[in-house]
Amino acid sequence: MATQDRKNVEGRTTEEEYDDVPESPEPAPEAGARTETEGTDDLLDEIDGVLEQNAEEFVRGFVQKGGQ
Template identity: 45%
Template sequence: MAAEREQKKKQTTTRTREAEEVEEAVPAGGDQGEELKDRLDDLLDEIDEVLEEHAEDFVKSYIQKGGQ
């Protein structure tokens, strides 16, 4: 299983769900930096989609009373 994962890891260049799992199972490796960056890119794409539409206004309107 470990060998299979290693094999997959070497082959993986696309950003698939599977690739993420493989990456997590084998944390050390030369292309880890690239993988991490790819995953961050995906995450940032998603965030663009869910970010509040009027972000600046939202931040301005977010005023809380002090508590404990």
């Protein structure tokens, strides 16, 4: 079963594969703003690929019963 435990970690390994957007050490204000925008575009592209299909149906289907 140790193999299966290791499988659980695979998700985390995947997580580490995404590199942060490198930022120049002391960016000029404009360059910094551009890096920020590019970083955001890149982030949204990634999240587009992660979001569940058919948002409306998925959100509608998430129904919970009473809790504390």
